[in-house]
Amino acid sequence: MAKRSQNGSTGSPSRAKSRESQKSQTNLPELIIVTFAEDMEQAKEYETLLEANGIPATIKEQGGESADTDGIAVMVPEDYLDEAHVVIESQDAYDDFYDFALEDEDEDEGDFDSELFEDDF
Numbered sequence: 001m002a003k004r005s006q007n008g009s010t011g012s013p014s015r016a017k018s019r020e021s022q023k024s025q026t027n028l029p030e031l032i033i034v035t036f037a038e039d040m041e042q043a044k045e046y047e048t049l050l051e052a053n054g055i056p057a058t059i060k061e062q063g064g065e066s067a068d069t070d071g072i073a074v075m076v077p078e079d080y081l082d083e084a085h086v087v088i089e090s091q092d093a094y095d096d097f098y099d100f101a102l103e104d105e106d107e108d109e110g111d112f113d114s115e116l117f118e119d120d121f
Contacts, residue, residue, distance in 0.1 A: 029077035031058055034084040036071040043072040046088060053087045055080045 034050075034057075037043035043059045050057040058075045076084045 029079065031075040032078050032081050033073045034076050034081060035074050035088055036062070037074055038071065040072060043074055046074045049091055050074070050076060050080075050084055050087060053083075055084050055087065057084070 035046060037046055037059075040059075047057045047059055055076055060073045060075055062071050062073050
């Protein structure tokens with residue numbers, strides 16, 4: 001009959017620890033790159049945005065020989081990948097709209113100012 005250790009398992013303590021570490025490794029979700037950020041500030045913004053929407057996110061700096069692997073990867077668990085794409089694309093679309101609106105407003109202000117100082121004598 002095998003003796004039970006303090007944690008309730010049979011066998012050697014090192015074998016029990018080995019099984020526990022295997023369990024913890026299998027419970028970790030596989031992380032998938034959802035987007036690349038241009039800099040750390042943008043990566044942190046994406047991470048904050050995703051986490052605010054209930055999506056766990058991780059930042060990992062990439063570095064390699066090819067240009068395709070340079071940058072900062074924003075990664076999420078595979079189960080959240082589709083949702084993360086939607087959140088990021090929605091935010092990017094909002095940012096583009098906001099930038100366009102401000103750009104358009106700046107152009108209109110330039111025309112308005114020039115009309116004030118035109119003299120038709």
